[in-house]
Amino acid sequence: xxxxGEKGVQRILMITALSAISSLLLIALFIFSEGLPxxxxxxxxxxxxxxxxxxxxxxFGIFPMIMSSVWVTLGAMxxxxxxxxxxxIFLSEYASPIIMKIVKPTIELLAAIPSxxxxxxxxMVLAPVIRNNLGGPGxxxxxxxxxxxxxxxxxxxxxxxxxxLAVPRSYREGSLALGATTWQTTHMVTIKAARSGIVAxxxxxxxxxxxxxxxxxxxxxxxxxxxxxxxxxxxxxxxNIALEMSYATGMHRxxxxxxxxxxxxxxxxLNSIASVAIRxxxxxx
Amino acid sequence: xxxxxxxxxxxxxFGKEQFLNSVNLEVEANKILGIIGPxxxxxxxxxxxxxxxNELEPYCRTEGTILMDGVDINSSTxxxxxxxxxxxxxxxxxxxxxxxxxxxxxxxxxxxxVNDKKRLDExxxxxxSEAFLWNEVKDRxxxxxxxxxxxxxxxxxxxxxxxxxxxxxxxxxxxSGLDPISTSKIEDALNQLxxxxxxxxxxxxxxxxxxxxxxxxxxxxxxxxxxxxxxxxFTAPLKKETDDYITGRFx
Ligand SMILES: Nc1ncnc2c1ncn2[C@@H]1O[C@H](COP(=O)(O)OP(=O)(O)OP(=O)(O)O)[C@@H](O)[C@H]1O
Ligand SMILES: [Mg+2]
Numbered sequence: 001x002x003x004x005g006e007k008g009v010q011r012i013l014m015i016t017a018l019s020a021i022s023s024l025l026l027i028a029l030f031i032f033s034e035g036l037p038x039x040x041x042x043x044x045x046x047x048x049x050x051x052x053x054x055x056x057x058x059x060f061g062i063f064p065m066i067m068s069s070v071w072v073t074l075g076a077m078x079x080x081x082x083x084x085x086x087x088x089i090f091l092s093e094y095a096s097p098i099i100m101k102i103v104k105p106t107i108e109l110l111a112a113i114p115s116x117x118x119x120x121x122x123x124m125v126l127a128p129v130i131r132n133n134l135g136g137p138g139x140x141x142x143x144x145x146x147x148x149x150x151x152x153x154x155x156x157x158x159x160x161x162x163x164x165l166a167v168p169r170s171y172r173e174g175s176l177a178l179g180a181t182t183w184q185t186t187h188m189v190t191i192k193a194a195r196s197g198i199v200a201x202x203x204x205x206x207x208x209x210x211x212x213x214x215x216x217x218x219x220x221x222x223x224x225x226x227x228x229x230x231x232x233x234x235x236x237x238x239x240n241i242a243l244e245m246s247y248a249t250g251m252h253r254x255x256x257x258x259x260x261x262x263x264x265x266x267x268x269x270l271n272s273i274a275s276v277a278i279r280x281x282x283x284x285x
Numbered sequence: 286x287x288x289x290x291x292x293x294x295x296x297x298x299f300g301k302e303q304f305l306n307s308v309n310l311e312v313e314a315n316k317i318l319g320i321i322g323p324x325x326x327x328x329x330x331x332x333x334x335x336x337x338x339n340e341l342e343p344y345c346r347t348e349g350t351i352l353m354d355g356v357d358i359n360s361s362t363x364x365x366x367x368x369x370x371x372x373x374x375x376x377x378x379x380x381x382x383x384x385x386x387x388x389x390x391x392x393x394x395x396x397x398x399v400n401d402k403k404r405l406d407e408x409x410x411x412x413x414s415e416a417f418l419w420n421e422v423k424d425r426x427x428x429x430x431x432x433x434x435x436x437x438x439x440x441x442x443x444x445x446x447x448x449x450x451x452x453x454x455x456x457x458x459x460x461s462g463l464d465p466i467s468t469s470k471i472e473d474a475l476n477q478l479x480x481x482x483x484x485x486x487x488x489x490x491x492x493x494x495x496x497x498x499x500x501x502x503x504x505x506x507x508x509x510x511x512x513x514x515x516x517x518x519f520t521a522p523l524k525k526e527t528d529d530y531i532t533g534r535f536x
Contacts (some may be wrong), residue, residue: 096343170380174442177338178393178449179370188392193383 031264035257042251047258053224055244055252062259064226068234069210069266071227072144072220076209079149081202084156088198091157092164093186104161111154119218122147127219136231137221144220144234148212152205159204163197164190196277203274207267213238237263287314289453289483290335295349295359297330297339304330307349308509310502312453317475317484319498319515321491323530326504328487329377332455335485336372337365353453370397373446377457377487381430381441386413386422389430389441393449408448415478416444417470436467443474453483461489472497491531495519503527 004012039047042060050061087107091100122143131138167190175185191198213236221233222243235243241256241263248256290312297305305327312318320328333339334347337358351359358368370393381389390409391399399405409426413419418440422433430441439459446454456475460468475484475497488494494501495515502512503526511524522528 168380170376170378171382173338173341173376174380174382175392176341177336177369177374177376178396178445179366180393180396181366184396188396189382 028264031257031260034254035259035261038251038254038258039261042255042258047255048262051226053240055248055255058251060251060255060258062237062240062255062262064224065235065237065240065259066262067226068141068220069236069238071141072148072216072234072236073206073210075141075145075230076148076152077202077206079145080152080156080205080209083149084153084201084205085160085198087153088157088160088164088201089186089191092161093182093190100161104158107154108158109154111158115151115212115215116218118147118151119215122215122219130231134231136229137233139219139221139233140231141220141227141234142230144216144236145230147215147219148209151212151215152209155205155208156201159201160194160198163194163201166197167193196280200274200277203270203277207270207274210236210270211238211263211267213242217242288312289314289353291352291355292334293350293352295331295334295347295351297327297334297348298346299342300344304507305334306507310509310512312483312485313500314483315479315481316499317479317486317497319494319501320485320487320504321489321494321501321530322504322510324489325506327507328504329457330507331504332374332457332485332487334359335453335455336369336374338369338374340365370449371452372455373449373451373453374455375439375442375446375457375459377461379439379442381433381438381445383429383431385427386430386433386441387426390445390448392445397449412444412448413441415447415474416440417474418444436463436470439463439467440471440474443471447478451482453485454478455485455487457487458489459486460493468493491519503530505530 047060047062048066049063050059051063052059052061053064091103095103123139126143126146127138127140130136130140130143134142171189171193172185175189176182180188216236217239220236220239222235222239223233224235224240225232227234237259241259244252245256288311290310292308292310292312295305295308295310296303308331320331322328330339335351337347339345339347347359349359350357353372357363382392384392387409390412391405394405394408399408410419410423413422418437421437422428422441430438433441443454443456443459459471463471472493475486478484479499486494486498498515500512501515501518503510503518503522503524505526511518511522511527513523518527519531522531
C-alpha cells in the first residue's frame, strides 16, 4: 500500500522545511522592522550608551542592562567553564568507561531541567546563603552568575567531551610511549588537539547564558543599574524585555524590540565564532 | 654475550583469551633481534609487553617476568614511566604528535625537564640525522609533523625515540607501506643504531629480517617456536613450522 510516492514524500518534507525556515526568518524580520527604526530615531549612541532607563519620561538608555548582561555572562563563564572543562577532562581521560557511560547522559539531562527550576533553587537556597554570609540583598549579580554557570555546565561538558574523545588515540599512545604521564599527555597533547572544540563549547555556553531569561529574572534582583559589586541587584537585557513587555506601548514597546535586536546581534556573533571554531577543529583532522 | 632482556614464562591475556603462551626469550644487547611470524601471532603483543604499553588496555593481563639488566620490569613496583623512557617504541602505524617537527623530536626530552634551547637544537639535529631525515626537513622544522610524507613520518617517530637516548628500541613493522628507498634508509639507520642500542624489530617481511637482524625469533599463534642466529634460522631451522614459514609454504 502506498499513500504517497517518493515524489510526494520529497514535496512534504520540502514544505515542512521551508515553513520552519520561513517562520524563523519572519520572526527575525519582525524584530528588526520593529526595533531598527527606533534605534535610528532615538539615536544608536543614546540608546546603547546612556545610563537612564525610564520609559515614563521617555528615557531609553540600555547601557546598564548591557553591562549587567556582560557581567552576568562573564561571571557565568568564570563559574562554568573551569568546572565544565575539568569535569570533561576527568570523565574522558581518568574515569573508567562505565562511569563515563552513566555520568555523561546524566549531565546532558541537566540541560532539560526547565530554567524556572534552576531559578527557584536560586531563590530558595542560593540567595539566602549569599545574603546571610556576604551581605546585600541576596538576589544579585553573584547569584545570577552562579546559577547561569551551573546551567551552562551541560553544554560545556558534553561538547568538550565530544571534542576530547575525537582526538585520535594514536596521539595519546605516542605521548605515553615517550614516557609522559597521563596528566602530561592530557595537557600537552589532548587538550591542545581538542582546543577549538573546547573553545566552541564555552562560546555556545555563553550564548545560552546571555539569552537565559527566566532564571535570571528570578535570582538577579532586576534593578536597573551598572553593578558596582557582585552583590548588587542587576537587570539583564533579556530580563528587561520580559519584565516590561506586558504593559509597554508606543516608544517604550519599540525600545523593547530594539533591545531584542541588540540581543539577536550579540548571540549571532557568538554563534558564528563558535561555528568557525568547530569548523577549524574538523578541518584539522 | 650480554643479555639486555631475559623474558621468562611471559603470558599475555586480553580479557579471558591468551595471546602469548608462556614465552621464553633472550634479547642480546647491541644486536638486532628480528621477530617474524604470521599476522596475529603475537609479535606486537610481545613489544607491548616490553615497554608495558599493553597496560593501556584495561582488560589486558600480563604474567611472567621480564628482566632488563637483571631487574624485573614487569613487576608492579617498577616505575612504568621510567621504563618507557628507557625502552622506546615505534608503532606499526606511527603518527607524529600534532605539533611541529621540532617539537615532536624534543617532546620526550622536554618532559624530562630539559629546556635549554641550545641543547634541544643539538638533539634535534642529531636525532633527525640518525633517523636519516635531517636533510629532508632541516629547512622546515616548524612545519607540522603531520604534513610530511608517510615514510618521513615513520622516520620522525624513530627520531623522537632516539632523542630520548633510550637503552632499547622496539620497532613494529617499520617499513610496512614504504617504498624500497625509504625502507633502505630505515635499515641503514638501524644498522648504525645497534652500536648504541638494543633493537627488537618486528617485521612481516622475512627478507628484511634476513638482511638486517643478527638473531631471529619465529612466532606462531602466541608461541615462540624457535630462536637462533639469523643465519641458522634461515638456512637450517630446527623446527618444521619455521622452515614452512620462511620458505613460504605456510598456511
Ligand atoms: N587490544 C587488544 N584487545 C584484544 N585482543 C587483542 C588486542 N591486541 C591484540 N589482540 C589479539 O592478540 C593477538 C595477537 O595480536 P598481535 O597484534 O600481537 O599480532 P601480530 O603478530 O602483531 O600481527 P600483525 O602481523 O598482523 O601485526 C591477535 O589475535 C589479536 O586479536
Ligand atoms: Mg602487529
